[in-house]
Amino acid sequence: MRPTEPTGPTGRNGATPAPRLAHDVGVNLPVSRSALPVARRVVVKIGSSSLTGPDGRLDVDALRSLVDVLAARRAAGTQVVLVTSGAVSAGVGPLGLSTRPRDLATLQAAASVGQGLLVARYTEAFAHHGLGVGQVLLTAEDTVRRVRYKNAERALSRLLTLGVVPVVNENDAVTTDGFKFGDNDRLAALVSHLVRADALVLLTDVDGLHDAPPSHPGARRIPYVGDLAEVADVPVTARGSALGTGGMVTKLESVRIATASGIPVVLTAARNAAGALGGDDVGTFFAATGRRASARRLWIAHAAGVRGQLHVDDGAARAVLGGRASLLPAGITRVEGEFDAGDPVDLVAPDGTVVARGLVAFDSQELPALLGRHTADLREELGEGYDREVVHRDDLVLEPRAARPRRTSS
Numbered sequence: 001m002r003p004t005e006p007t008g009p010t011g012r013n014g015a016t017p018a019p020r021l022a023h024d025v026g027v028n029l030p031v032s033r034s035a036l037p038v039a040r041r042v043v044v045k046i047g048s049s050s051l052t053g054p055d056g057r058l059d060v061d062a063l064r065s066l067v068d069v070l071a072a073r074r075a076a077g078t079q080v081v082l083v084t085s086g087a088v089s090a091g092v093g094p095l096g097l098s099t100r101p102r103d104l105a106t107l108q109a110a111a112s113v114g115q116g117l118l119v120a121r122y123t124e125a126f127a128h129h130g131l132g133v134g135q136v137l138l139t140a141e142d143t144v145r146r147v148r149y150k151n152a153e154r155a156l157s158r159l160l161t162l163g164v165v166p167v168v169n170e171n172d173a174v175t176t177d178g179f180k181f182g183d184n185d186r187l188a189a190l191v192s193h194l195v196r197a198d199a200l201v202l203l204t205d206v207d208g209l210h211d212a213p214p215s216h217p218g219a220r221r222i223p224y225v226g227d228l229a230e231v232a233d234v235p236v237t238a239r240g241s242a243l244g245t246g247g248m249v250t251k252l253e254s255v256r257i258a259t260a261s262g263i264p265v266v267l268t269a270a271r272n273a274a275g276a277l278g279g280d281d282v283g284t285f286f287a288a289t290g291r292r293a294s295a296r297r298l299w300i301a302h303a304a305g306v307r308g309q310l311h312v313d314d315g316a317a318r319a320v321l322g323g324r325a326s327l328l329p330a331g332i333t334r335v336e337g338e339f340d341a342g343d344p345v346d347l348v349a350p351d352g353t354v355v356a357r358g359l360v361a362f363d364s365q366e367l368p369a370l371l372g373r374h375t376a377d378l379r380e381e382l383g384e385g386y387d388r389e390v391v392h393r394d395d396l397v398l399e400p401r402a403a404r405p406r407r408t409s410s
């Protein structure tokens, strides 16, 4: 039997104890839906599937319905950040295309044309409620590189204090495949962390996580998830609706990022937006499981654009997994990919499992000459600076995905 929802935002009301505070004994984490009505700052993400009409074009009525809900919440004193997909859909009509394009160049063009229209529609719709909007286009790099992260944080924070609703999307027109989120689900989780949201609401075309893909007869909604490990066996597909990107897989990735940083998530259908924000029993509520991590560790753990792999020997894998060791050149057996010093890379054990992710201190061209060598020898031979760690332990995050949900191909 699946766990049920505890009473009160932190599960500490009355006799019902919080179900699990494994990482955070003594810390009040939001573990029930009652955290939603009292949230002071929320991030709401709406997917392409909910903003696109049957003709493949932007569904302006759906957009207006969402804005009505968000404006009501704003009027009640909650700061709202909207992460919205739909740029590509909005560009389909004006470009005279019959369906959503598939190739990167036309997707970029459609997003470029559509993003302006999308924001124009939001500007009109929020203006009906006396609210202004500010467009913020982010790339994966904005969540990985410290200076850019700080930049985005400052812009969003100022917009909020000015009473403006930030309308965020990925900067699709210029982001390249290698450094792209593609879906807005993970972007929404990182934005939630960036603005220190009290809750994240993911709106899609299905009312929450189901115990089987919803197209399967008898699939049932899972109303409450206390920890992602509870749904590790739930089959989910990366293929979503014809319009969305990433399906349920990227939504659960988003949930993993947000809940691990102390932010509860409601995943539901766009038509239930008001209910979700009001704490009603709609969709799936995912309890927060971890305390807010430093932005730095979050970037490292969830950097979308891992640039390469460092294959390490058994000793190095064990040392890194022990949690206190840096990765030295002596433990590296092979380097894959092209990267610059400072880029995120995965550390791969001899059995092929990714054990950690970290920021590498050398370029990919420099590394081959250092592999398997002891730092003392490198200093003697190549000089000062070559005797340092390849990945410093402060720049390493152990792979946290042991409880990843099972993916199916159907």
Ligand SMILES: Nc1ncnc2c1ncn2[C@@H]1O[C@H](COP(=O)(O)OP(=O)(O)O)[C@@H](O)[C@H]1O
Residues within 6 Å of the ligand: 046, 047, 048, 049, 050, 203, 204, 205, 206, 208, 209, 210, 211, 212, 213, 214, 215, 234, 235, 236, 237, 238, 239, 240, 241, 242, 243, 244, 245, 246, 247, 248
């Ligand atoms: N176990 C599951 N529970 C709910 N939905 C699932 C599951 N597995 C796959 N899905 C699919 O995920 C889709 C939503 O993802 P997606 O199309 O990317 O939406 P969006 O455009 O809103 O981001 C749903 O249409 C649903 O078919």
Ligand SMILES: N[C@@H](CCC(=O)OP(=O)(O)O)C(=O)O
Residues within 6 Å of the ligand: 046, 047, 048, 049, 084, 085, 086, 087, 088, 089, 111, 169, 170, 172, 182, 183, 184, 185, 243, 244, 245, 246, 247
């Ligand atoms: N940034 C893209 C959205 C990409 C996408 O499809 O995301 P989603 O529908 O949230 O899975 C756009 O605005 O069209």
